[in-house]
Amino acid sequence: MNLEVFKHIYFRMPTAVRLLLSIFVLMFLFGLVIHLVEPNQFPSIFDGVWWAFITGATVGYGDYVPLTIPGRIIGILLLLSGGGMLTFYITTLAATTINHENKLSEGKVSFNGSHHIVVIGWNERTKQLADMIADKDSNQEVVLIDRTLDKLPYRHYPVHFIHGDPSEDVVLVQAKIESADAVLISADITIDERKADINTILATIAVRGNNQDVPINAEILTISQVDNAIRAGADTVISSNDFMSTLFYHELFHKKHTRPFETVLNLLESQQFNHVPLPDKMDGSTFKESVLFFLENGELLIGVIRDGEWHMNPQHDMELDKDDTLLLLSAW
Known part of the structure; x- marks a missing residue:
């Protein structure tokens, strides 16, 4: 040498x-x-x-x-x-x-792990999400991408912060998007809703371009942009305004002594929804018979998806078909 x-x-x-x-x-x-x-x-x-x-x-x-x-x-x-x-x-x-x-803390260090969750957008919703993930599974790593934050104290939050525009490839490479297990794109509620949805769709296109297989969950604020988000590559579109409007309606017109918001919140904290195809041996059985079958396995059958239509809590004598998808509730 x-x-x-x-x-x-x-x-x-x-x-x-x-x-x-x-x-x-x-x-x-x-x-x-x-x-x-x-x-x-x-x-x-x-x-x-x-x-x-x-x-x-x-x-x-x-x-x-x-x-x-x-x-x-x-x-x-x-x-x-x-x-x-x-x-x-x-x-x-x-x-x-x-x-x-x-x-x-300034988001200038690339992430070097794998099997992580990428969260795009820092707000009170994603902050609570990061805390929930850390509480449920302390080994699950979360990478946050945000362009509005100048600094996120590394010791105070259970996330690896990347500062930058999530629609740029160089930022997604820093977040090691090709090795991520899931992506959540949260809408920026501090700007115009249409502009926020456009930013979400651009981020969705960039993520899908860098990882063809990763599940993308995108929050959309306006109904008119839902189809565009799906075209961009989102696997799940979360229409938060629709959800909140429905919840507001329930709160205003619920039956006496009922608490819709607290009920939904506690349900989602302890239970998860599962979509499963109808077991072969249950073909032709009634909804009531299927409820009893799944109760023995600790799961609760609450609805049926047939030909794209959702039948929640249908008639107990409704006959199930082999092409039906069952909607179950089960513990985390």
């Missing part, structure tokens, strides 16, 4: 690694020299290197001490050079650590 190649490699190393390598080389040289100068006092090169590190770190155990004038001169040179380098290394390492944490 010639000098230019060595310089090319050495000066492209991280600062902390470069300093550590320099310290090892310097301490080895001092250990070798003191061993050659005082072989009786320092029987091996390792003993000399040990003395160099202990002296350079200003610990000074006193187990190895130079006795001759040349040896003590070497010790003085070691304190002047090696000690300063060790101190500089420690301060540089601390500064590098703090700088890295600041970059994490």
